Amino acid sequence: MNEMNYVWYSDATCETGRELAAALGYESGRHAPKEGTEFLICWGNRLPLLKLSTQRRINRLISEGRCLNNPMILQGAKNKYVASKTMFNNGVRTPMTCSPNEIVNKIFYGEMKFPVIGRKFHHQAGNCFHLCKDGREAIEAMNSVEYFVQMIPNQKEYRIHVFMGECIGISKKVEDYDYEGERQEYCRSHLKGWRFANKRMRDRYMPMVEEAKKAVSALGLDFGAADIVINEDGKPWVVEVNSGPGMIGRNMERYAEAIRIIENEIRGVC
Secondary structure, eight states, X not given: XXXXXXXXXXXXXXXXXXXXXXXXXXXXXXXXXXXXXXXXXXXBOOOOOOOHHHHHHHHHHHHTTOEESOHHHHHXXXXXXXXXXXXXXXXXXXXXXXXGGGHHHHHHTTSSOSSEEEEOSSOOTTOSOEEEOSHHHHHHHTTTOXXXXXXXXXXXXXXXXXXXXXXXXXXXXXXXXXXXXXXXXXXXXXXXXXXXXXXXXXXXXXXXXXXXXXXXXXXTOXXXXXXXXXXXXXXXXXXXXXXXXXXXXXXXXXXXHHHHHHHHHHHHHO
């Protein structure tokens, strides 16, 4: 195991973080990188209060190009509300969002319309998902959500993996036939009866691939997985970007291969 290279994950991203580290032969964990770390992969990690020496260590890795996904920038990308605003302001086709205090005016002036979805700033796997079909439901949800997002009626949903500006994998959400509960159409997570199926690159996927690239770039990330829905008009909308994404099969290998290329480039420079 290469103890000089480190995958830094969080409780929410530990499963794939550990798998990635194992594939690379890197050290990994929830804690900040220790002294001697020479290459850092930030896999959806949280950023706690750090000792000055640790902060300097991380800053050195960033300045020398030895860190993928700057952990300071990453915290803004992990806040789904902040990330949505950032993408929207940078021309990414993403649903409009607003604070609970703004929802009444947004609906009244026609900037948003029902149904809307109430969510927390930090969420995953479809948790904290409040579908509001009218004003009464939105008002009832106000005390338990931190923002609202316009719901985009979707025909299909994909996850596009982007690494250093290039698409390295495409997955489509499909029905999980082993799921025994009530499958939800409006919240397609693995907890609601859906799973990912990897797809080969096709020309018809290019519009959503380009939108995914724009989204990851707008957030200042070196890599990320954009969740994209295709609406009734066939247009791709970026719902969110995951910085420590769940994935299956070949996509994990592609991340490992892409990271090894960066590692080898660093070694060549050194």
